[in-house]
Amino acid sequence: MKDYVLRHLEEIVGPQNVRTRDEDLFLYSYDASFPEHRPEAVVFPQTTEAVSRLMALATEERIPVVPRGAGTGLSGGSVPVQGGIVLCLTKMNRILGIDAGNLVAEVEPGVVNQRLQAATAPYGLFYPPDPASMKVCTLGGNVAEDAGGPKCFKYGVTKNYILGLEVVLPDGRVIETGGNVVKNTTGYDLTRLFVGSEGTLGVVTRITVRLMPLPQSKRTMLVLFDSLDAASRTVSAIIAAGIVPSALEMMDNLLIRCAEDFVRVGLPTDAAALLLIEVDGADAGLDAEVASIEKVCRQIGVREWKVATSAKEVDQLWLARRTVIGAAGRFRPTVVLQDVTVPRAALPAMVARIVEISNKYEIPIGVLAHAGDGNLHPLILFDERNPDELRREHEIEKEIFSAALELKGTLTGEHGVGLTKLEYLPWQLNPAAIEITRGIKRLFDPHNILNPGKIVAQ
Numbered sequence: 001m002k003d004y005v006l007r008h009l010e011e012i013v014g015p016q017n018v019r020t021r022d023e024d025l026f027l028y029s030y031d032a033s034f035p036e037h038r039p040e041a042v043v044f045p046q047t048t049e050a051v052s053r054l055m056a057l058a059t060e061e062r063i064p065v066v067p068r069g070a071g072t073g074l075s076g077g078s079v080p081v082q083g084g085i086v087l088c089l090t091k092m093n094r095i096l097g098i099d100a101g102n103l104v105a106e107v108e109p110g111v112v113n114q115r116l117q118a119a120t121a122p123y124g125l126f127y128p129p130d131p132a133s134m135k136v137c138t139l140g141g142n143v144a145e146d147a148g149g150p151k152c153f154k155y156g157v158t159k160n161y162i163l164g165l166e167v168v169l170p171d172g173r174v175i176e177t178g179g180n181v182v183k184n185t186t187g188y189d190l191t192r193l194f195v196g197s198e199g200t201l202g203v204v205t206r207i208t209v210r211l212m213p214l215p216q217s218k219r220t221m222l223v224l225f226d227s228l229d230a231a232s233r234t235v236s237a238i239i240a241a242g243i244v245p246s247a248l249e250m251m252d253n254l255l256i257r258c259a260e261d262f263v264r265v266g267l268p269t270d271a272a273a274l275l276l277i278e279v280d281g282a283d284a285g286l287d288a289e290v291a292s293i294e295k296v297c298r299q300i301g302v303r304e305w306k307v308a309t310s311a312k313e314v315d316q317l318w319l320a321r322r323t324v325i326g327a328a329g330r331f332r333p334t335v336v337l338q339d340v341t342v343p344r345a346a347l348p349a350m351v352a353r354i355v356e357i358s359n360k361y362e363i364p365i366g367v368l369a370h371a372g373d374g375n376l377h378p379l380i381l382f383d384e385r386n387p388d389e390l391r392r393e394h395e396i397e398k399e400i401f402s403a404a405l406e407l408k409g410t411l412t413g414e415h416g417v418g419l420t421k422l423e424y425l426p427w428q429l430n431p432a433a434i435e436i437t438r439g440i441k442r443l444f445d446p447h448n449i450l451n452p453g454k455i456v457a458q
């Protein structure tokens with residue numbers, strides 16, 4: 001990067017907020033997915049004005065800028081594949097206000113998801129989207145990826161909770177979309193366009209979120225199965241029975257073993273699969289809901305069914321679920337976490353296909369799913385240093401995507417296209433839809449400087 005550009009960046013954000021040392025460039029060269037690419041500088045703005053000036057400079061100098069939150073993305077979204085500047089928003093991390101009367105909060109993009117949960121709880125409120133990475137991921141990253149999580153089965157994903165945004169466009173102009181009202185049909189829905197745009201259209205600098213009253217009570221169930229197929233058929237049966245749990249998560253035997261080996265909370269490592277089911281709402285209705293779920297489970301055939309009896313047990317079950325991806329990393333050197341969604345009735349078929357694919361390529365694939373949403377996260381466990389395993393892993397991914405699309409599903413449910421699914425976009429979108437997508441990108445970013453090389457090739 002040219003010297004005068006660096007000096008200008010230092011002038012905009014302060015020298016302490018510009019990093020160019022080798023070790024910093026390395027640290028910001030990857031996210032939680034596979035690809036790596038070093039930036040030329042990492043910059044930490046603290047105000048919208050600084051972001052705006054930086055973007056104007058980047059446009060003038062035609063320097064790529066890659067917005068970044070906590071770097072937990074699973075599709076290479078914050079990897080600076082064309083070099084340039086990583087714009088890390090973690091220092092814009094103030095909760096600007098919680099308006100309990102209007103059930104809204106206003107935050108900067110670097111606020112960590114769980115911090116917002118903690119801040120709203122004393123008001124008897126919560127922000128439903130709860131990615132398993134919620135202890136570290138930022139709301140800016142959640143908005144950019146339209147993140148989901150276990151609770152999204154009942155409550156909906158990030159896009160259902162974003163009322164308004166402040167966004168810095170690639171040329172430095174600042175716009176506001178939406179507002180803090182729950183109904184708003186003024187013009188095109190620009191808020192929805194930015195949600196899920198993976199940092200390719202603008203840099204989100206302020207977010208207005210909708211909050212919900214905390215449910216009065218909840219029940220958490222652990223259901224064990226002797227076959228993975230029975231577990232996935234149970235999910236479809238619960239949905240078909242019109243029951244809407246607040247979470248309906250699935251793990252297969254491989255992942256039960258990985259989780260238990262890590263957290264040691266007493267999960268039975270010989271169970272073929274488990275469902276972690278939670279219902280919430282007014283206390284009076286919950287026991288009936290639990291009974292309905294038990295009935296459906298027993299009709300399919302379960303090995304064991306139980307309701308957690310203490311807060312500690314509930315915490316332990318969720319700890320096992322939320323840490324299982326990291327725990328799988330202890331099992332094989334490389335973990336690729338995939339993300340496809342199928343119509344919910346197709347869950348058993350998709351699970352069967354994943355098992356077949358794993359057997360065919362002789363590579364273990366753990367089946368993890370936000371099962372209630374039909375959103376599967378096959379965890380492919382291999383060794384990237386072995387060229388043959390790497391080749392097979394690539395084939396596995398392709399077969400998983402084809403299977404999901406054959407079942408009328410989608411290439412990604414919540415992790416985005418980013419870099420890792422760029423080549424597969426034409427499998428799902430037809431040429432006209434891809435051209436419209438390109439046109440939207442060109443409209444916002446004619447010089448292709450904001451997170452270039454993501455979602456759709458220009």
Ligand SMILES: Cc1cc2nc3c(=O)[nH]c(=O)nc-3n(C[C@H](O)[C@H](O)[C@H](O)COP(=O)(O)OP(=O)(O)OC[C@H]3O[C@@H](n4cnc5c(N)ncnc54)[C@H](O)[C@@H]3O)c2cc1C
Nearest residue numbers: 069070071072073077132138140141142144147148199204
């Ligand atoms: C263990 C683990 C569990 C996970 N569980 C879930 C889950 O349950 N559900 C789920 O949906 N995801 C999950 N994820 C994926 C990831 O945590 C989410 O995609 C999250 O939203 C990323 O947030 P981040 O702050 O880490 O963003 P980053 O990874 O830093 O960035 C993600 C994308 O957002 C863009 N971006 C970041 N900030 C901004 C901004 N202010 N303005 C514009 N663009 C921006 C980046 O350019 C990039 O394209 C998981 C990841 C891990 C590692």
